[in-house]
Amino acid sequence: MSVLIVGSIALDTVKTPVEEHGDLLGGSASYAATAASFFSPVKLVGIVGDDFPESEFEFWKSRKIDSAGVQRVKGKTFRWSGEYAWDLNTRETRSVALNVFETFKPALPESYRQSDFVLLANIAPALQAHVLDQMNKPRFVVADTMDLWIETTRGDLDALLPRVDLLILNDSEAREMTKETSLIKAGRRIRQFGPRFVAIKKGEHGALLFGEDEFFSCGAYPLEDIHDPTGAGDTFAGGMAGYLAGNVSAVHFTDLRKAMIYGSVLASFCVEAFSLERLRQLSMEEVNARYEMFKLMSQFEVAA
Numbered sequence: 314m315s316v317l318i319v320g321s322i323a324l325d326t327v328k329t330p331v332e333e334h335g336d337l338l339g340g341s342a343s344y345a346a347t348a349a350s351f352f353s354p355v356k357l358v359g360i361v362g363d364d365f366p367e368s369e370f371e372f373w374k375s376r377k378i379d380s381a382g383v384q385r386v387k388g389k390t391f392r393w394s395g396e397y398a399w400d401l402n403t404r405e406t407r408s409v410a411l412n413v414f415e416t417f418k419p420a421l422p423e424s425y426r427q428s429d430f431v432l433l434a435n436i437a438p439a440l441q442a443h444v445l446d447q448m449n450k451p452r453f454v455v456a457d458t459m460d461l462w463i464e465t466t467r468g469d470l471d472a473l474l475p476r477v478d479l480l481i482l483n484d485s486e487a488r489e490m491t492k493e494t495s496l497i498k499a500g501r502r503i504r505q506f507g508p509r510f511v512a513i514k515k516g517e518h519g520a521l522l523f524g525e526d527e528f529f530s531c532g533a534y535p536l537e538d539i540h541d542p543t544g545a546g547d548t549f550a551g552g553m554a555g556y557l558a559g560n561v562s563a564v565h566f567t568d569l570r571k572a573m574i575y576g577s578v579l580a581s582f583c584v585e586a587f588s589l590e591r592l593r594q595l596s597m598e599e600v601n602a603r604y605e606m607f608k609l610m611s612q613f614e615v616a617a
C-alpha cells in the first residue's frame with residue numbers, strides 16, 4: 314500500500330563546525346518521502362518555486378514517489394538555514410524564508426484521497442488538518458511536529474491531535490508540550506491529548522514508544538561519523554510510516570516496534586552525509602544489514 318506524505322520541500326543551507334553547504338535539497342517531506350520509498354510507494358504533497366531543480370522530479374520518479382500533488386508555482390522555493398554547535402545536537406535556525414509556502418493550500422489530486430496511510434510531516438498543523446479534511450477515512454495517520462507549532466499555534470495542534478494515530482516528536486518538544494520533566498510522564502500525557510500512540514525521539518540516545526498499556530524503548534545506532542543531522546527526525550518518521558504502509562494492514566504495537574527500528578536505521582544513514590546524499594545512494598541490503606545489527610545489539614540474554 315502507498316503512503317501519502319505532506320510537508321515542506323526546501324532548499325537548505327547547513328553549517329556544521331567543519332563544513333557549510335548551500336542550496337541543498339531539504340524539507341520535512343523530501344526526507345520523509347525518500348525514507349518511506351524504501352518500503353512503499355509514496356504520494357507526495359507540497360509546493361516548490363520555479364528555482365527548484367527539475368532533476369528532483371526525476372529522482373522522485375525513480376523512487377516511485379508520485380509528485381502529482383506537488384504544486385510548481387512562480388516564485389522562490391521555501392528556504393531554511395541552520396547552524397550546528399560542536400555536539401552536532403544543538404542547532405540554531407539562522408534564517409527562514411517561507412516564499413511560495415506563504416500562500417500554500419495543499420490540494421489533493423483525486424487519486425490521493427483514498428490513501429490508507431498518511432504521514433503529516435512537519436508543517437503548520439492547520440495545513441496538516443487541511444490535508445486530512447480532503448481524505449476519505451485514512452486507516453492510520455502519523456504526524457510529526459516541532460517546537461515552533463507548540464509555541465505559536467497550540468490551538469491548531471490540539472485540534473489535530475485527536476485525529477492522529479501516532480504522534481512523533483522529540484524529547485524537548487514532548488517536555489515543552491506537557492511541562493513534564495519525565496519523558497515517561499510526558500509520553501503518557503500526550504496520549505491523553507488524542508494520539509493512540511506516541512513516539513519520543515531522543516537523538517543519539519534512541520527513542521521511546523507509548524501505547525495504551527504498552528511501552529518500548531530502543532537505542533540509536535552507534536555512529537562514529539556524523540556529518541549533518543538535518544532531517545534525521547523527518548527520515549525517522551518517513552521510515553516508520555513507509556514500513557507500516559508497505560507491510561501492515563491493521564497496525565498493532567508489535568508492528569510499531571519494528572517500524573521504529575526501521576525509522577532509526579534510516580535516520581542513522583541520513584546523518585552520514587549532507588542533505589539526502591546518503592539516502593540517495595542507500596540500498597535495501599544495507600538497510601536490512603543494519604536492522605539485523607540492531608537486533609543483535611539489543612539482545613541481553615545470549616549463550617556464552
Ligand code: AMP
Binds near residue numbers: 324339341409461542
Ligand atoms: P529536522 O532536522 O528533522 O528538524 O528537519 C530539518 C528540515 O526541516 C530542513 O530540511 C528544513 O528545510 C525543514 N524546516 C525547517 N523549518 C521548517 C518549518 N517551519 N516548517 C517546515 N519545515 C521546516
